[in-house]
Amino acid sequence: MSTTNNDTPAVAAAPAAPPSRKPPTDSTEQQSQQQSASHRDGRSGRGGRGQGASRGRGVNTNGKRNKNMGRNEYNRHQDDNGRKRPRTDWKPLEGVDDADREERKPKRKVAVMISYCGSGYKGMQLNPPFKSIEGDLFEAFVQAGAISRANSDDPKKSSFVRCARTDKGVHAAGNVVSLKLIVEDPEIVPKINAALPEQIRVWDIIRTTGSFSCYQLCDSRKYEYLVPSHVFLPPHPGSFLAKACLKYAKQEDDLEGYLSRQKEVEDWWTTVNDKVIQQLGDEARPVIEKVMAEEEKPVDKQEDTEPNEAIEGEKDGEKDGEDSLARKVREIYMQEKRAYRISPERLERVREAFRQFVGTNNYYNFTIDKTFKDPSAKRHIRSFEVNDPFVISSTEWLSIHVHGQSFMMHQIRKMVGLAMMVVRSGCVPSRITEAFGPRKIAVGKAPALGLLLEHPLFTHYNEKISKGFDREPLDFEKYKDDIDAFKQKFIYSKIYDQEERENTFTAFVQYLDCYRSPTYLYLTSAGFKVLDEAAAKSGGKLPAPKEEPDNESDEETMIGTEEG
Known part of the structure; x- marks a missing residue:
């Protein structure tokens, strides 16, 4: 006869006790x-x-x-009185009938191959209450039955991991998320896409190894940045930056070198201003100088001006003839910029600037919340290439491709912004490598509009792990035709159309041109010496620069500093 409790089964049978013995305690x-x-x-x-x-x-x-x-x-194991805590048995959810409970289905670790247009989203990562790519994607998984209702309240229950986190407004021609999904249904991909908006697409769901993490096993990432070629034109001669560049070139005995770095565009603004006078008459001469002082104050940046009032003012027409003339000058400037075609010499200067980033460098000046001594600020850039220009809707564009192991928040946009300003201001390319040093400087953040993630690469996983476990490799090449069509319809077209309507890139560069502070004067021939002199005059510290137009992303700082 075994000795057991009433509540639990006997662990092992015990020999029968003699009749004379007492029952076991x-x-x-x-x-x-x-x-x-x-x-x-x-x-x-x-x-x-x-x-x-x-x-x-x-x-x-x-x-x-x-x-x-x-x-x-x-x-x-102890309660408040030091006694052994009793076991708490599992209980089903209250208020859920047996008929309403879902059948438990097996989950598999998978990689989901996706593309998306980031317009209208506050970035890739979940960031309630803001709209995010992950939020819509996870909701579609639940609706399609790939995630059970029991796990629908928290992505962590499904081991959700993203390969690359993109900023607000940034697009992805190819990205990957890994998680556990119910994938028994052969129509699961069409069902997920039916629950998604058109600007987010799932191309495939691929079984992976059980321990797979698309973030940890990603070898490197490729990004593309599209930019109009006219942003590499020099600042208007009447702007604050242009005057400072000429002043310090003379002061530092670098006038000949400065002019040689601007040789291929030295007469561009003179020719354009002549066209303005020819079309608008001599009364436009005094307006040209004034335009550069006021031209790129976007409506949302003007002080003491309500946006609705500014819009009504534009609809009703300018209040006086001088303002109307200034508006016409701006229109001619934009027409001429869109008609600009970059020369081979200027294009080579652009390529030389981007080549300065190749290799392993410290990018703490190109992100947020990092110090120079932080080891994670060091990143390796494998290549930074500028393709030949192409024309879309009368505007010439450059496609810039960067390949790196990983990137921090804003890093790519700041790299593009610095290279852009170095070329425009006639600065020596070595100023870029100086920015990798311990000196803290402000770097303009290029608009998010032109940035898109091309795709991540899983070379080691494909060559070693997937073959060893008989798993399909992760490669976006097989979806190339579909992705190219998606990019043309939802990414490239939106970039071109938005730039045509809003002149986003022009607003960015001319904001820096007219920024009346020593903050960006390290782009002149005097280099960082200007910052030292300005800091000495202001008590040892320069004021923090204001955010560039169209680049506000305060919500991004709440969700970490890793971009991908």
Whole structure:
């Protein structure tokens, strides 16, 4: 006859007790179960870790904490009075009938191959209450039955991991998320796409190894940045930056070098201003200088001006003839910029500037919340290439491709912004490498509009791991035709159309041109010496620069500094 409790089954059968013996007490029963458990585990009841109640991980019979048990583990087993905490049995959710409970289906670790247009989203990563790519994607998984309702309240329950986190407004021609999904349904991909907006597409769901993480196993990432070629024109001669560049070139005895770096565009603004006078008459001469002082103050940046008032003012027409003339000057400037075609010499200067980033460097000046001594600020750039120009809707564009292991928040946009300003201001390319040093400087952040993630690469996984476990490799090449069509319809077209309507890139560069502070004057021939002189005059510290137009992204700072 076995000795058992009423609540639990017998651990092991005990020999029948003689009639003369008393029934076993609770303590002897507990010892019998512990001893039989030790024999069941393959350990003897004498000595070492197999001494049942007196040794091993547990509480001794005298109530004292076993020396092999950690403090936190011991406390978890005790109630407020020091007694052993009773076991709490699992209970089903209240208010859910048996008929309403979902059938448990097997989940598989998978990689989801996706593309998306970032317009209208506050970035890739979940960031409630803001709209995000991950939010819509996870919702579609639930609606399609790839994630059960029991796991629909938290992506962590499905081991959700993204390969690359993109900023607000940034697009992805190819990105990957890895998680556990229910993928028995052969129509699961069409069902997910039916629950998604058109600007987010799932191309495939690929089974992976059980421990796969698309973030950890990604070898590198490729990004593309599209930019109009006219942003590499020099600042208007009447702007603050242009005047400072000429002043310091003379002061530092670098006038000849400065003019040689602007040789291929030295007459561009003179020719354009002549066209303005020719079309608008001599009365436009005094307006040209004024335009550069006021031209790129976007409506949302003007002080003491309500946006609605500014819009109404534009609809009703300018209040006086001078303002109307200034508006016409701006229109001619934009027409001429769109008609600009970059020369081979200027294009080579652009390529030379971007080549300065190749290699391993410290990019703490190109992100947020990093110090120079932070090891994570060092990143490796494998290549930075500028393709030949192409024309869309009368505007010439350059496609810039960067390939790196990983990138921090804003890093790519700041790299593009600095290279852009170095070329425009006639600065030496070596100023870019100087920005990798310990001196803290402000770097203009180029608009998010032109940035898109091309795709991540999983070279090691494809060559070693996937083959060893008979898994399909992760490669976007097989979806190339579909992705190219998606890019043309939802990414490239939106970039071109938005620039045509809003002149986003022009607003960015001319904001820096007219920024009346020494902050960006390290782009002149005097270099960082200008910042030292300005800091000495202002008490040792320069004021923090204001955010560039169309680049506000305060919500991004709440969700980390890793971009991809």
